[in-house]
Amino acid sequence: MPADTPAVAFDPALGLAVLHTPNSTYAVRIGADGSPRHLHWGPALDAASLTDPRSPADSSFEDEAAADELAPQTGARFGPAGLRVRFADGTVGAQWHFDGHRIDDGELRLRLVDRRYPLAADLCYRVRPGSDVIERWTELTHTGETGHIVIDRLDSASWTAPPLSDYRLSHLVGGWFSEFQLQRDRLPVAETVLTSRRGITGHHASPWLALDDGTATEEHGEVWSTALAWSGSWRITVHRNPVGRATWTGGFGHEGLSWNLRPGETLQTPVFAGLYTPDGFGGASRAWHAHVRSQVLPEPDRDQPVLYNSWEATGFDVDTAGQLRLAELAARLGVELFVLDDGWFGARTDDRAGLGDWTPRPAAFPEGLRPLADGVHRLGMAFGLWVEPEMVNADSDLFRAHPDWAVHTPTRDATELRNQLVLNLARPEVEAWVHRTLDRLVAENDVDWLKWDANRPFTEAGWPGHPDPDRLWIDHTRAVHRIMDRLRTDHPGLRIEACAGGGGRVDLAILARTDQAWTSDNTDPVDRISIQHGFSQLFPAQAMAAWVTDSPNGITGRTTPLRFRFHVAMAGALGLGGDLTHWTPEELTEAAELVARYKEIRPLVQHGEQHRLTGAGGTTAVHYAAADGTEHALLAWRPATRFGHQPAPLRLPALDGQARYRDLDTGEEYGGALLRHRGIELRLPVGDHASRLIRLRRLG
Numbered sequence: 212m213p214a215d216t217p218a219v220a221f222d223p224a225l226g227l228a229v230l231h232t233p234n235s236t237y238a239v240r241i242g243a244d245g246s247p248r249h250l251h252w253g254p255a256l257d258a259a260s261l262t263d264p265r266s267p268a269d270s271s272f273e274d275e276a277a278a279d280e281l282a283p284q285t286g287a288r289f290g291p292a293g294l295r296v297r298f299a300d301g302t303v304g305a306q307w308h309f310d311g312h313r314i315d316d317g318e319l320r321l322r323l324v325d326r327r328y329p330l331a332a333d334l335c336y337r338v339r340p341g342s343d344v345i346e347r348w349t350e351l352t353h354t355g356e357t358g359h360i361v362i363d364r365l366d367s368a369s370w371t372a373p374p375l376s377d378y379r380l381s382h383l384v385g386g387w388f389s390e391f392q393l394q395r396d397r398l399p400v401a402e403t404v405l406t407s408r409r410g411i412t413g414h415h416a417s418p419w420l421a422l423d424d425g426t427a428t429e430e431h432g433e434v435w436s437t438a439l440a441w442s443g444s445w446r447i448t449v450h451r452n453p454v455g456r457a458t459w460t461g462g463f464g465h466e467g468l469s470w471n472l473r474p475g476e477t478l479q480t481p482v483f484a485g486l487y488t489p490d491g492f493g494g495a496s497r498a499w500h501a502h503v504r505s506q507v508l509p510e511p512d513r514d515q516p517v518l519y520n521s522w523e524a525t526g527f528d529v530d531t532a533g534q535l536r537l538a539e540l541a542a543r544l545g546v547e548l549f550v551l552d553d554g555w556f557g558a559r560t561d562d563r564a565g566l567g568d569w570t571p572r573p574a575a576f577p578e579g580l581r582p583l584a585d586g587v588h589r590l591g592m593a594f595g596l597w598v599e600p601e602m603v604n605a606d607s608d609l610f611r612a613h614p615d616w617a618v619h620t621p622t623r624d625a626t627e628l629r630n631q632l633v634l635n636l637a638r639p640e641v642e643a644w645v646h647r648t649l650d651r652l653v654a655e656n657d658v659d660w661l662k663w664d665a666n667r668p669f670t671e672a673g674w675p676g677h678p679d680p681d682r683l684w685i686d687h688t689r690a691v692h693r694i695m696d697r698l699r700t701d702h703p704g705l706r707i708e709a710c711a712g713g714g715g716r717v718d719l720a721i722l723a724r725t726d727q728a729w730t731s732d733n734t735d736p737v738d739r740i741s742i743q744h745g746f747s748q749l750f751p752a753q754a755m756a757a758w759v760t761d762s763p764n765g766i767t768g769r770t771t772p773l774r775f776r777f778h779v780a781m782a783g784a785l786g787l788g789g790d791l792t793h794w795t796p797e798e799l800t801e802a803a804e805l806v807a808r809y810k811e812i813r814p815l816v817q818h819g820e821q822h823r824l825t826g827a828g829g830t831t832a833v834h835y836a837a838a839d840g841t842e843h844a845l846l847a848w849r850p851a852t853r854f855g856h857q858p859a860p861l862r863l864p865a866l867d868g869q870a871r872y873r874d875l876d877t878g879e880e881y882g883g884a885l886l887r888h889r890g891i892e893l894r895l896p897v898g899d900h901a902s903r904l905i906r907l908r909r910l911g
């Protein structure tokens with residue numbers, strides 16, 4: 212693309228909108244029926260090659276017509292609709308008239324108005340300098356003065372891949388203890404629905420996907436990927452039709468929900484971001500990581516502290532003296548943040564009571580949290596506190612005072628999960644109470660870090676007396692975002708860790724107001740390798756909380772060496788979560804050394820570029836490189852030994868073939884070409900759960 216080509220342009224004569232990013236072009240053309248149709252998303256093209264008069268945008272045959280940018284429910288369209296509306300007279304769907312465009316600072320809006328009803332839609336696109344990510348969303352407005360319009364579906368965007376010889380879908384599936392498992396399968400000729408009906412993003416699925424033609428690898432091949440920035444229920448429908456087209460439409464809310472759009476009201480969807488890259492899945496991930504850092508995370512340049520969290524060590528059995536003892540041990544290891552987890556408040560001695568009563572439990576913290584917070588600060592660490600502010604135990608003073616605050620349907624039995632119910636933060640008084648409570652906790656106790664948990668999905672989600680009860684699915688999530696934003700604004704320096712029973716609510720919207728996410732309650736390092744692999748498809752390592760805990764692991768029973776546990780956790784934002792009072796002096800010494808090691812490579816792990824590597828014999832690794840290519844850290848893991856063989860050398864494709872590198876620990880020097888094409892000898896220790904950290908520096 213010539214340097215002076217604007218990033219966003221619209222040609223009214225052709226009805227052609229073109230967005231250029233550094234390595235891609237996206238093009239849309241207004242169809243004869245007024246609906247924006249997809250023309251191109253892929254390698255950079257100039258506008259002239261997009262104005263092919265044979266463009267099928269206007270064909271009246273469904274299979275020939277170009278795909279919609281947001282399919283309305285009218286015309287010869289039989290695939291999944293991105294917009295479904297109902298008017299008071301029973302008419303469904305929109306028929307658009309294109310009403311013009313607006314371009315403003317990298318943002319394009321295509322304005323559509325219904326031909327007969329008071330409904331308008333803005334299809335919005337945004338590109339940012341230096342990024343290949345295209346952000347899209349929709350704003351739907353009731354332009355009339357009376358009555359409401361029922362919205363049965365409002366997606367953020369519909370995306371279309373170009374015609375490919377085949378399609379393969381990559382996405383993430385999982386559960387509690389097994390989040391972010393990468394699934395990569397041929398896309399069936401069918402509609403494939405990825406969704407959460409849980410009110411949270413979900414452990415079982417993530418609103419990210421990637422499409423390729425089945426031949427892309429980690430380093431090579433075209434990949435089209437998208438990510439929805441939403442932390443509640445969502446739905447993405449991927450449609451591969453029999454004539455070989457692949458489109459997908461997605462947005463907030465699951466099927467069956469509806470919202471009443473009131474006169475004058477605009478409903479704005481979350482952003483659904485898309486990225487084309489010709490550089491394989493690794494290239495796609497690096498581009499997403501760069502986007503998350505430059506556009507999503509609130510404070511990406513701050514280092515994530517090495518934290519200690521007491522949950523696996525003490526469970527609900529917390530008190531000032533016991534926590535201070537752990538804090539002293541943690542401080543000696545080089546820990547920078549001490550987090551007090553569940554059990555410190557109300558009548559919370561187990562998970563049956565107390566949620567909602569956010570005052571220190573008198574038997575455990577007779578003088579409140581201040582003695583612990585001050586003690587932690589005196590040890591030179593920041594102080595963090597666990598909260599689960601959206602939830603309530605039925606056995607709590609809060610629920611006894613405000614039973615109506617819980618999400619419920621009066622004529623239905625309320626399902627309790629982990630003995631708790633969800634508070635309806637869509638109610639303004641509940642949002643205000645949650646904000647007030649957290650604001651006070653942070654201010655009164657000098658809290659530097661909140662671990663914000665949400666341990667259950669929504670069920671029987673009603674809002675008695677409210678004329679438009681499904682709104683709670685959107686408004687609850689918005690309230691969570693708003694409270695986090697307010698807390699950050701009012702308490703500069705406060706950091707927030709996102710958590711939902713492990714990695715149940717990790718998405719681009721929660722990361723816009725948190726610093727890292729608790730990846731999984733499963734801290735077994737072998738299981739973590741695949742969890743972290745999936746997490747890294749979209750999110751950077753600095754947002755991936757990873758703890759070293761006790762062995763055998765409390766969940767899997769697996770015994771692993773301390774070094775292996777560290778090496779796996781050092782690939783993210785390192786934390787410690789074991790019962791340090793039971794660690795031997797040798798273990799404490801080794802842990803202190805490894806924490807120090809981590810701090811040396813932290814700038815690379817948290818701010819460098821990540822390359823995922825697969826070696827031989829079940830060996831995998833991640834390679835973190837400084838942006839200027841000078842410093843490199845490689846973490847390699849082999850969970851199980853095979854025949855006692857050393858794995859073959861591991862190739863490092865990210866190195867410069869013309870440069871030389873020194874291993875900072877052994878002093879050996881290598882040519883970059885050798886490391887790229889033959890690989891580095893890993894020289895793993897013998898036995899299972901072998902791992903190694905290798906640091907390389909470019910010479911000259």
Ligand code: GLA
Pocket residue numbers: 522552553597664666710711712713729731732
């Ligand atoms: C969830 C979190 C854990 C821990 C517990 C406390 O499961 O994921 O890390 O905070 O809640 O009850």
